[in-house]
Amino acid sequence: MTSIDSDQKPRISLLGTSAMLFEAPGELDLRTQRRIWALGQRAATWEGIREAVPGMSNLMLTFDRPPRQPASLAAALNDAWAEAEELSLEGKTVVLPVQYGGDFGPHLSDVVAHTGLPVDEIVALHSEPLYTVYALGSHPGYCYLGGMDPRIAAPRRKVPVLGLPGGAVSIGGVQTGVSASAGPSGWNTIGHTDMSFFDPARTNPAMLAPGDMIRFRVERVVR
């Protein structure tokens, strides 16, 4: 139950009467995520499903009305997962200049303490990969990114921090991302970038979509 990495079967659970959560087995990697995107596209067309919401190697289905027989929906998810092929979403690449540390990276020291790595190495490892947007969530326009080096993983905070500014570059467990607006977060904020990720006036309001890529360019490191 506590480690989903080693489970070989998907895990399916209910979120009250509002939604069902499907968690894929195995590693958090692009191959799994591409199958999640495929599963989401398919499940979004099912009757009674309001929205299919990809997460990090998981998929939430919200209900128009709660199904009386959730077991048959779970079975349909399992069947569709077994058939799901990798869906390649070819997106755009965005480069984000980042200031690491200082007032805008208040938890960089916590990542140093947890990993035992020096600041420069954490910054180098964080800015090295070309990250893929796996999913959007958390708040309008926020992107969950895949591809972070597990050496700089750091657990979520014991208590969420309130009132962080937008543009916060942060690490939560083995994941990383950039906040699109000010608000609370349970992640470790290590840096800051200026970028507008969301425009509610647009029909498709988010600037980035699953399959897009982000590269962090080191603009400055404050120790």
Place this chain on the structure above:
Amino acid sequence: MIEVLSNAALATIQDQGRQGYLRYGVGTSGAMDRVALAVGNLLLGNPDDAAGIEIPLFPFRVRFTEDVAFALTGADCSARLGKRPVLPWWTLQAKKDDVLTIGVPASGARCYLLLKGGVDVPIVLGSRSTQLRGEFGGFLGRQLQKGDVIQAAAVESAYTEKEGDAAGFGVTPPSWTLGGLETSPVANPADTVVRVLPAAEYEAYEQDSIEAFWRESWKVTPQSDRYGYRLGGPVLNSKRPVEMRSHGIVPGVIQVPPSGQPIIQLRDAQPSGGYPKIGTVIEADLWRLAQARIGSKLRFVQTNYEEAVDALDELDRYMTKLRHLVGLHRGDRP
């Protein structure tokens, strides 16, 4: 139409919520007490998707700048229109220059002020609800302030005022009709009791933590708002540290961060998260939760999926019955 006279901290425009944008990171927002909002709209003959004003801090005062019918639902506030008392769950006709004062509630936490026709703000991504984090929707994407002037949507007056309407009319609150919930051990009458479905990480908790979860009262701490209620009580311990991959969540989900103090995610909550989930307050009881005040206590009673769906059906029947009664009063066809 109305002008806000008080420092309106935390008051927001809300409708039944924004659906269909979770995959862009946009949560549902919407009224914390959707039943109260729905009943207010019924009383006024408004469309079901009309928006009202959610008021969590009191006293709250507005001046009517035109004649308009309004309704007050939700918390039992000692409201006055001029000097005249206004009952809760009631609709009345206000005249130009009338001042409505909504006092500190005798019970409940949130009051809904609805206007005939509904609050006229632009629909953004399918809803008039205020998205505070995204700063859009509602009134300029923000909480109301002193001096704000709020318009009601124009209505075709299919319903004309009849003799005797000056007294207005109202309905009994849902807490009377739907009743309280039983717990074991018996809850303090002042506690808010809500039904909870165990969630995916329920089994990951120590047995004595699970027992405490159901047995104890949980204080709604001052760090509680539309985003979520942070609860105070015994520390809930998981058997091992649990770190989840980020996944979709819904209002009502009870997360337990490593501090062991649960947080109930609510209308303005993030639509995704990674803290483990011990349970979910059922959708049919979120209106009860919305009326729990800071400093008061919650009790959780275990339910199952079937009962949780039945409870939604019961809410639907309550609304259908009210719709019928209000229709009869109006002389409309229900």
